Amino acid sequence: MQEVYTPKNKVRIVTAAALFDGHDASINIMRRIIQATGCEVIHLGHDKSVEDVVNTAIQEDANAIAMTSYQGGHNEYFKYMYDLLQEKGAGHIRIVGGGGGVILPSEIKELMDYGITRLYSPDDGRELGLQGMINDMVEKADFPTGALELPEGKDVYQSLEDKDITTIARLISLAENREEDFLKAFDFDKVADKSAPVLGITGTGGAGKSSMVDELVRRFLIDFPEKSIALVSVDPSKKKTGGALLGDRIRMNSINNPRVYMRSLATRQSNLALSKYVEEAIQVLKAAKYDLIILETSGIGQSDTEILDHSDASLYIMTPEFGAATQLEKIDMLDFADIVAINKFDKRGALDALRDVKKQYQRNHNLWDVNPDEMPVFGTIASQFNDPGTNQLYKSIIDKVVEKTGADLKSSFQITKEMSEKIFVIPPSRTRYLSEISENNRGYDVRANAQRDVAQKLYGFFKTIETLSGKTPTISQHGIDISGTDNADLVKVLLAEFDKLKMNLDPFNWEVITTWDEKVNKYKNPVYTFKVRDKEIKIQTHSESLSHLQIPKIALPKYEAWGDILRWVLQENVPGEFPFTSGLYPFKREGEDPTRMFAGEGGPERTNRRFHYVSKGMPAKRLSTAFDSVTLYGNDPGHRPDIYGKIGNAGVSICCLDDAKKLYSGFDLSHPATSVSMTINGPAPMLLGFFMNAAIDQNCEKYIKENGLEAEIEAKIKAIYEDKGLERPRYNGDLPEGNDGLGLMLLGVTGDQVLPADVYAEIKKNTLAQVRGTVQADILKEDQAQNTCIFSTEFALRLMGDVQEYFINQNVRNFYSVSISGYHIAEAGANPITQLAFTLANGFTYVEYYLSRGMDINAFGPNLSFFFSNGIDPEYSVIGRVARKIWAKALKNKYGANERAQMLKYHIQTSGRSLHAQEIDFNDIRTTLQALYAIYDNCNSLHTNAYDEAITTPTEESVRRAMAIQLIINKELGLAKNENPIQGSFIIEELTDLVEEAVLQEFDRITERGGVLGAMETMYQRSKIQEESLYYETLKHNGTFPIIGVNTFLSSKGSPTVVPAEVIRATEEEKQFQIHTKENLNKINEQQAESALEDAQQAAVNNQNIFEVLMEATKVCSLGQITSALFEVGGQYRRNM
Missing domain, CATH: 3.40.50.280 (Cobalamin-binding domain)
Structure with missing residues (x-):
């Protein structure tokens, strides 16, 4: 220790x-x-x-x-x-x-x-x-603070009146640390104007005081554009160590404003809600002439009245969960508070709580002649953007402060009389949806086992009759039949018993039994024929080995007993048939391996070159895009150093439509063999808008060339830019090999500016129906694991719903509106079962949300896709088959979805956590084993990590090796020629059952916490991920969990951490070019952008489809412009500890 x-x-x-x-x-x-x-x-x-x-x-x-x-x-x-x-x-x-x-x-x-x-x-x-x-x-950092250094020529009082932040901060520290020096430096009696009103806010721990203060500050800044506000927030000190967590700032988005000053104080004494030096801090802030001072105390339960000694008006914040109404009689603050807020008003029993608190307030204040409904008690949901109850509370507070102090704070804030009402993502009546799925799926298994038993007994009768009669009975859809036999009387009795027992067998299951031989023969025939979306496909069912053996692509069990056959069909089945345990399609698509490679660095041109490199010679172009962190957080590139350093690092910088056009130039985005995946979440709707418009403009470009309109269109574009005296956007550098320039003709303009409206509308309609790909856009996983949320959770989910609704309306059938991601949950530390359970739970949450918006499950089901990590734990060998099985059973039997919606499509990326910075050459071995798991389990697409990603951005050499892993398995490995190689393995079947039940148990645990969103409120998912991460790291650190080349089998040098010889970073030229592109865009589209942003805000306020408007806004606005505009109407994400 x-x-x-x-x-x-x-x-x-x-x-x-x-x-x-x-x-x-x-x-x-x-x-x-x-x-x-x-x-x-x-x-x-x-x-x-x-x-x-x-x-x-x-x-x-x-x-x-x-x-x-x-x-x-x-x-x-x-x-x-x-x-x-x-x-x-x-x-x-x-x-x-x-x-x-x-x-x-x-x-x-x-x-x-x-x-x-x-x-x-x-x-x-x-x-x-x-x-x-x-x-x-x-x-x-252990040195004394608080030394006063006043601005030149000013005394302490002038510095305070000028709101010199350093002077204010150091005076408060002086009071806390050296009281005598403070009294020498500052005399409150010398302050001319001491009239600043103080609002005291207190309440129980966990009542949402910090969020409420943030919402009150936000409204104050809007209500009084010329006035300033100061906050003093007090949190308890630890008795044992003297340390303190002053955590209120993390919840506040409004305070980074020159009109706001905030100071966090520790109590520096136990069992008290306030610091000894609160009065001195308030005196300093009054001397600084702040127009309103808010004092917020730590929540220490039922006795917070100390705050009254320091405040002119007081607000008490509580939740509906106070127990019996008699508990209210013990809360001193209800005797003294001017106003009470019952926050988290979406909790069960909130209306009863409001009634009880109003009555208690009436009793405590002897207001018998006033209607209880007029008591200053408000139901609020501070976490909900623009909450009507919080609006009413704010107005009431300001009015009370003016009434009690005469402060110059005449509010013009507009409020409505409506009560706070939670805008539910999942209706309260549906919060048990995950347990309902568990019950549904377990019920299916119980029925399957019962049917298996019936079928097994029927087979027993069948074999007995066959033995007694010396003949094989004929099997038909009605049952079995036999004539002219020995032991005719006994056989007749057995046939009667058979028929009686058969009444307990589902007709579908009898059909499974009667057609089994026919199914087996279909896979033995040289050619198998099946249909995909009305298109007939013929597949060779065998491949020939070098030893001239015919290797079947699908191997079926040799079962004869009907119960065994039935159980296998109901729980496993061949690929392409319910419950899709072994795969979604009868056979893998030939000529298109599931290879999908990730690229993203520098500007769009550099990543475009990488895309052309990794897809060279590939029949299918599967492009996965990683974005830089500036883009991931919805911002524009800029000169400010903390932004500038991140442009184009660890991902590609994309901030506008022209960037997207350059990024994917030379790839036909409407071609059936092209598929684009975008790893973006918070600002996903905007990036999706850029992509869709880039694809539409590519087809406009094709139309222009096909109709010989190049010269005419060129003249139009030239005129647009010459009129404004601006340079036209361009591709920076030479085009790479394989890039024919498709997508670059209309840089700086869009198709609707240069083509007739009817022509453009037809091209747009056809393009949207053709594009293939995925946008990640999984906001639940971001809140639980990855932290690239930018909007409030409710608003982000609404945007996801708007995208899906637009996809349905525009017949976007081949593009996934979300990639429900377990990968980042695993990377944050979750074990494979938790990854799978949380990911599927998030998926079912989207299903419930979209259904609550009135969407048809058969319309949106096929637009959902999944994304998992593959480690080398045993459970990873079955993660895909368990996911497919759980999803199919629930979608078919609980939600009544059609077959296409029942199919869970998923992408696998090999684990990033298993890439170690020691002995990095060993990483390829781990990645190969993980890729083998994925391919054997029939993943729909696969990305293999490069061995050097643990220490740097992958090089061309390391990416080539990563691709070779997949190619060697798919092209060389003999067993991979078979497409269901793990079916029939005892351990695989055992693992499948174990993992499936473990996932269903996790569903029940999440239900106990109010479903996925309820569990997120208490940070259940985050805590569980952190616990599992700590468990792994502990075992790794102490060597209990052996990792070759990391904690065991070390090299003679001790396997030190590898430092990269060079690190790939964006160049100065690339960064400057990106900033220039964005500035040029803002100049050329200044007026159109303003109008488009207003339209987007209006769509949000009027509850219209925001994505429909974003499709237009993304033509003329930069990413950061749209993000900022939506913050104003949808709310910013509020961080958690």
Whole structure:
């Protein structure tokens, strides 16, 4: 056990993950250890800009900033942070950080030479241990704060009136740390205007106070564009260590505004809701002439009345879950609070709670002559964007503050009388949907087993009759028959018993038995014929080995007993038949292996070249696109250093339609052999709009060429740009081999600007029906595991629903509107069962949501796809077959879906977690085994990771090796010529049953927590993933779980972490070109963009289909413009711990 450093001073540290970086697991671990080391931690969460972090550190008078950065751009990020602190006179604040192997040793040295206090590497972690690193960091930050340095020529009171943030922050620290010095520096009696009103907010822990404060601040800033607001938020200190988690800022999106000041205080005493120095902090803020001061206390239960000593008006926040109405009599604040908010008003019993609290308020305040309905008690859902109850609460608060203090805060905020009503994603009556699926699927298994028993007994009769009669009975759809036999009387009795027993067998199952021999023969015949969407397909059923043996593509069991046959058909069956356990289609598509390769780096041109390289010679073009973190978070490239450093790193930079056109140029996006996958979630509807419009404009280009209109169209485009004096967009550099320029003719314009409206409409209609591919767009998984959410969850789900509705209306049948992803759940640490259970649960949640919107399951079912990781745990060998089986049983028997909707299509990517930075050559061995699992289990498409991805962006050489893994299995491996090689294995069947039941049990656990969305509220999924991750890491660290070349079978050098010789990063030219492209777009489309953004906002407000409007907006707007516009009407994502 490492010794814990004890700080000599009260050390305050701001913790966060860098901008456009969702990797928050390590910073969460670090901030816990920092707190346990006795520090006060102001935690901001993930995706934080330098300005946001620096402003926080100055407002909080922090000793240090501790950052993690795993998404590239760290050189620019840390240097910008250092420069900004110097510029703002806060150079004393230490900067520490880490980023695993992402930050190279040479970069660590360069940044520390620049002035960064310390950056920790993986080797530091191994040498010092976690506590050792934190000890080192805290020791570096252990110095007294609060030294006053006033602006030149100004005294303390002038500095406060100017709202000098440093002066305000340091005075509050002085009060906390050196009271005598504070009293010398500041005399409240000398403050001329002490009239700033104070609103005290308190309530029970977990009532959503931070979210409510954020919503009140947001409304205040809109209501009073010229006024300022200050917040003092108090959280409890730990008695044992003296540390504190000051976590209110993580929930707040509105406070990074020059008109807002926030200070977090620790109580620095146990069992009290307030700090001793709250009054001093309020005095300082009154002297700074803030127009409203909010004091929020930690929730410590039923006695929070201390806050009344410091506030002019008070708000008490509670939830409906207070127990019996008599409990209300114990809450002191209900005697004194001016206003009460019952937050989380979507909880069960909320209306009864509202009635009870209003009556208690009436009794406590002796308001017997006033109608209870007029009591200032409001039902609110602070987490819901533009919640009507929160609007009413805000207006009531401001009016009460004015009434009690005479403050100059005349509100013009518009409110409606409607009550807070949860906009339910899943109707409350449907919250048991996962357990209903468990019951349905278990019921199917019970029936299947019962039918198997009946069939087995019937077979017993059949064989007995055959033996007694000396003849084989004839089998027909009506039963069995036999004539002219020995033992005729006994046979007659047996036939009667047979017929009686057969009445217990489902007619469908009798047909299975009677047609079994015919089915077996179909696969023995040289050619098998079947239909896909009315198209007849003929397939050779065997391949010939080098030894001249005929190897069957589908091998069937040799069962004779009817019960065995029936059980196999009901639970396994051949590929292409329900329950699709062994595959979705009778045979694999010939000439198109399931290979799908991932690319994304630099600008669109560089990734376009990579796409042409990886698809060279491939009959099918399956393009998977990785986007840079700027794009993943819905932003535009820009010059600001914390954005600039991330442009085109770890993914491709795409911010507008022209980028999409260049990215996919030279690939016919409407060709049936072209399929595009886009790994994007938060801003998925916008990227989908760019892609669809790029595909439409490609077909406009074909039309122009076919009709010899090139010269005419060129003249039109030239005129558009010459009129505005702007340069036309272009492809940066030479076209790669294989790129014929398709898609580049209409750069800078769209087809509807240069072609007649009717021609364009027909091309658009046909294109939408032809394009093939997938957009990830799985927002539930983002909240649970990956953190690239940008909009509030409800709004993000609404956008997903709008995309699916548009797909149905426009007959988009070959493009998946969502890729329901387990991959990122697994990468975050979940084991294979949890990955599968959470992913399927998310899938069924989308089904329920789309059904609640009135969509037909047979219309949207085929647009859903799935995405799993493949590790080397035993359960991964059956992950696909179990997924197909559970989905098919539920969709057919519970939802009544047709066969196409019953088919669960999924993509596999080999595990990123199993790529280790030690002995990286061994990674290809693991990847090969995982690819074998995937191919044997009939995945629909497969991406094999490159061995060097653990340390860098893959090179052309490593990508070629990764592709070779699939090619060798598909082309060379003899057993892979058979398409159901794992069927019939005892262990595979046993694993299938075990995993299926484990998944159904997890469904029941999620149901107990209110379904997927209810479980997300309590962070059930996140916690479970973190627990499983910790379990794996512990076993890996202590060697209990052997990993070759990592913790056992080490090389003679000890298998050190490999440092890449070079790291592929976006060039300065690429970054500048991307910024220029975006700026040029904004200039050429300035007026059209403004109108398109207004249309998108109106569609959101009026409950119209937003994606339909985004299809137009994506023609003229950049990604960041659309994201910002939708934030105003849909709400921003609110982070969790």
